[in-house]
Amino acid sequence: KKNKKTQSSRKPAKKTSKKVSKKTSKSKIQNTLPDIDENFSEWFNEIIFQAEILDYRYNLKGCGVWLGYGFKIRRKYLEIMRDLLDNTPIPHEEMLFPLLIPKDQFMKEKETVKGFETEVYWVTHGGLTPLDVKLALRPTSETVMYPMVAKWIRSHQDLPLKTYQISNMFRFEGKNTRPLIRVRELTTFKEAHTYHETKEDCTDQIREAVSIYKKIFDTLGVPYLITQRPKWDTFPGADYTIAFDCIFLQSRKALQIGTIHNLGQTFSKTFDIKFETADGNQEYVYQTCYGISERGVASLIAVHGDSNGLKLPPVVAPIEIVIVPILFKNKEDEVMKVCNEFYDKLKKEGFKVRLDNRKISSGRKYFHWELRGIPIRVEIGPKDIAKNQIAVVRRDIKGKEFVPIDDSINYLHNLLKDIQQSLQKTAKKRHDELIFRTNDLEEAIDFIDKNKGIAEIPFCGEEDCAESIEKRLDGLKFLGIPERYLPILNKRVKKEKEIYCSHCMK
Numbered sequence: 254k255k256n257k258k259t260q261s262s263r264k265p266a267k268k269t270s271k272k273v274s275k276k277t278s279k280s281k282i283q284n285t286l287p288d289i290d291e292n293f294s295e296w297f298n299e300i301i302f303q304a305e306i307l308d309y310r311y312n313l314k315g316c317g318v319w320l321g322y323g324f325k326i327r328r329k330y331l332e333i334m335r336d337l338l339d340n341t342p343i344p345h346e347e348m349l350f351p352l353l354i355p356k357d358q359f360m361k362e363k364e365t366v367k368g369f370e371t372e373v374y375w376v377t378h379g380g381l382t383p384l385d386v387k388l389a390l391r392p393t394s395e396t397v398m399y400p401m402v403a404k405w406i407r408s409h410q411d412l413p414l415k416t417y418q419i420s421n422m423f424r425f426e427g428k429n430t431r432p433l434i435r436v437r438e439l440t441t442f443k444e445a446h447t448y449h450e451t452k453e454d455c456t457d458q459i460r461e462a463v464s465i466y467k468k469i470f471d472t473l474g475v476p477y478l479i480t481q482r483p484k485w486d487t488f489p490g491a492d493y494t495i496a497f498d499c500i501f502l503q504s505r506k507a508l509q510i511g512t513i514h515n516l517g518q519t520f521s522k523t524f525d526i527k528f529e530t531a532d533g534n535q536e537y538v539y540q541t542c543y544g545i546s547e548r549g550v551a552s553l554i555a556v557h558g559d560s561n562g563l564k565l566p567p568v569v570a571p572i573e574i575v576i577v578p579i580l581f582k583n584k585e586d587e588v589m590k591v592c593n594e595f596y597d598k599l600k601k602e603g604f605k606v607r608l609d610n611r612k613i614s615s616g617r618k619y620f621h622w623e624l625r626g627i628p629i630r631v632e633i634g635p636k637d638i639a640k641n642q643i644a645v646v647r648r649d650i651k652g653k654e655f656v657p658i659d660d661s662i663n664y665l666h667n668l669l670k671d672i673q674q675s676l677q678k679t680a681k682k683r684h685d686e687l688i689f690r691t692n693d694l695e696e697a698i699d700f701i702d703k704n705k706g707i708a709e710i711p712f713c714g715e716e717d718c719a720e721s722i723e724k725r726l727d728g729l730k731f732l733g734i735p736e737r738y739l740p741i742l743n744k745r746v747k748k749e750k751e752i753y754c755s756h757c758m759k
């Protein structure tokens with residue numbers, strides 16, 4: 254049974270006081286992680302601390318420190334994003350814009366003001382000098398970028414223009430903040446902003462954005478649900494919002510992990526972003542913007558983790574393979590020699606490999622790397638050397654395989670691919686089991702009442718209908734219209750036989 258006493262993530266993890274004897278089996282090494290199924294939110298707070306992802310004890314609510322190991326995961330996450338955005342057929346250009354927004358400029362677009370007035374931070378002084386114009390800390394960068402873009406775009410030859418920036422954002426989240434999930438300083442915010450000649454080009458860009466987000470989350474093995482948000486949940490100033498949600502197995506709540514907005518011409522009219530068309534007329538550009546944040550890392554942790562810690566997909570893991578020498582008296586030198594040689598071999602092969610030669614028991618090493626979700630552990634001891642083999646243990650599925658050293662490179666390459674796919678498949682299967690489809694509203698409410706998760710029901714799309722349905726169950730919230738019913742994402746939308754809203758029967 255797991256040690257139920259869990260360390261509050263407020264205190265540094267206590268070093269186990271008693272001497273851990275050589276032959277300690279893992280169970281005696283205090284795994285202080287809460288059980289992921291019994292107490293997911295405690296597990297989540299503990300794992301990001303114990304696996305050295307984030308230290309969230311900074312004395313400002315909603316702000317935390319990316320620690321070394323977490324920073325490497327974050328860097329891989331951003332690398333995946335940049336590789337995709339920099340290599341679209343018409344590449345996105347990465348840029349960097351100012352953080353501070355003069356008040357009048359921020360207030361120019363009325364929807365943004367309405368949508369963000371409760372969340373925006375203001376700077377009022379420069380040193381001891383009160384500022385004559387208050388400055389907003391960017392909660393998102395439409396009002397920062399668009400006055401500049403208006404200077405850049407003149408002609409249809411300047412279009413399409415695709416840009417993005419990766420920076421920090423500030424949102425005064427009133428609700429309870431949570432590390433990586435609901436923060437006040439968003440530290441890993443990628444926002445793409447694109448500018449187009451026509452409405453059709455804009456819709457094509459929405460499709461490209463959807464495919465980029467699919468690739469990002471597929472690479473992380475993170476399952477998702479794509480919906481078009483209802484009108485009342487659309488990004489301020491956007492014509493419509495397409496959202497990616499990930500349902501966490503344990504909490505069975507959907508987390509919005511990415512959003513794609515078709516801004517139409519609302520912002521270009523406000524910020525006068527015009528271009529000369531091929532036939533010499535002046536026209537406002539059509540725009541999209543799409544944003545993703547550290548929630549990608551949160552979902553990666555949540556969907557793959559277990560009560561022993563993280564399970565990292567190899568693509569994003571800072572270390573893919575850790576070698577643990579199995580040392581016996583008078584055999585240390587021989588074993589270390591073989592381990593060092595094997596390490597060099599893997600390094601030369603391009604694996605992200607670590608040789609753990611710390612002076613602690615192998616049991617403690619197993620626990621240390623399992624907690625950090627390293628995909629593969631290789632054990633080499635005297636017996637393995639005698640048989641010219643290695644012992645291979647994968648993090649995601651229990652078991653140990655013995656592999657001849659000479660076949661090990663191929664075996665390990667294939668095993669990493671297998672782990673990547675199996676993590677994604679397992680997560681997707683569990684995720685999709687949480688989505689229940691029915692035509693009957695009572696059945697849907699009953700399912701959610703019993704299982705939480707998501708139910709799909711026929712719905713007319715009207716807000717008053719949604720409100721009366723949401724009142725039926727505490728916490729019930731409309732996500733939106735599923736992808737397969739969206740004409741912009743599906744050439745042929747499934748023609749359902751006559752179906753009526755399961756509430757108003759329209």
Ligand SMILES: Nc1ncnc2c1ncn2[C@@H]1O[C@H](COS(=O)(=O)NC(=O)[C@@H](N)CS)[C@@H](O)[C@H]1O
Nearest residue numbers: 393434435436444509510511512542543544546
């Ligand atoms: N407080 C927060 N903490 C962590 N992630 C957040 C927070 N608020 C929003 N996000 C993430 O950021 C994504 C984009 O935010 S957004 O408001 O929907 N869209 C924008 O800001 C647009 N300007 C996209 S460029 C959301 O889909 C959500 O995944």
